[in-house]
Amino acid sequence: MTQNNLITVTSPLLPDLTEFNKYLSDIWNKKWITNNGFYHQELEKALCEYLKVPFISLFTNGTLPLITALQALRITGEVITTPYSFVATTHALWWNGIKPVFVDIDPNTGNLDPEKIEAAITPKTTAIMPVHVYGKPCDTKKIKEIADKYGLKVIYDAAHAFGVEVNGESILNAGDMSTLSFHATKVYNTIEGGALVMHDAETKKRIDYLKNFGFANETTVVAPGINSKMDEIRSAYGLINLQQVDKAIEARHQVAIKYREALRGTPGITFFDDMPGVKHNYSYFPIFVDANEYGMTRDELYFKMKNQNVLGRRYFYPLISSFSTYKGLESARPENLQEAHKMAESVICLPMHHNLTTSDINRIIKLILK
Secondary structure (H helix, E strand, C coil), X not given: CCCCCCECCCCCCCCCHHHHHHHHHHHXXXXXXXXXXXXXXXXXXXXXXXXXXXXXXXXXXXXXXHHHHHHHCCCCCEEEECCCCCCHHHHHHHHCCCEEEEXXXXXXXXXXXXXXXXXXXXXXXXXXXXXXXXXXXXXXHXXXXXXXXXXXXXXXXXXXXXXXXXXXEEHHHCCCEEEEECCCCCCCCCCCCEEEEECCHHHHHHHHHHCECXXXXXXXXXXXXXXXXXXXHHHHHHHHHHHHHHHHHHHHHHHHHHHHHHHCCCCCEEECCCCCCEECCCCCEEEEEXXXXXXXXXXXXXXXXXXXXXXXXXXXXXXXXXXXXXXXXXXXXXXXXXXXXXXXXXEEEECCCCCCCHHHHHHHHHHHHC
């Protein structure tokens, strides 16, 4: 392997340590380190304002909001979802005893193809769980029309969609609920963390009960809840990061501009452009490799980059539907998911974060153009 400096695919947005220590001192003084503490409440308020959503509930990671949303909406039977996502999307269904039904994706976005949803609906279908892949908004209007027609709930896995808006409206307000991930690899992070976005105070109250063992008060348990509350340390960390996330997103935007300018027109290399009317967060920069035109397979390019200390990520590969838990499902058959397979077998997410230098970007581009 070359001795070039390592370029990582992501880099965490970190709060200023001096500033963070001030918050830690206050937490130490308060001695209230979890259970809906001061900073937990402050972060929920700050995120509602920043994200333009009415109600939000904080969690310890991005998977538990998915599991809890399914519980809160009492989803059973079958749920239509995408094979082109991180495994947590489908695992949340499995943990709730729900059968995932995979539907193919739109090759222009990587998102669940609304034109293929209706054919997958059965009498057992109770909900649709789409994913805003790479932070690109799903066709929420068409999905809502289908859901309303068949009386289905819609839960959006918006793990990648922090701050994404369509015509000034937060994408997180679509559907019955939306979930977020604040994992270290995301645009905005609380080290580990996540959130659930809902539309009304009554639903928020129920979610808050469910994430705290089901306790409504000291002596009343209203549901079989779990323990998934965000602690004060991560809440404080998140408050500081919220102050610098816009600057980080703009830095990512500049990286995306440079990638597009350099790679546009390269035979066998394609990528997504910004969508009209959408405020993007530039969480990922996937390219797609056509081996016949490019003269090299996706994996050959991926390992060539790796050998030069440039870490891309084949994200999402393999498809969820190909993992042992799910591959026996009728909907997981490859012939039903041709576009998803094609995308999974051609994708490399290039390094994308706020710490990339011009030199880093040029090195990455040079490797691909070679």
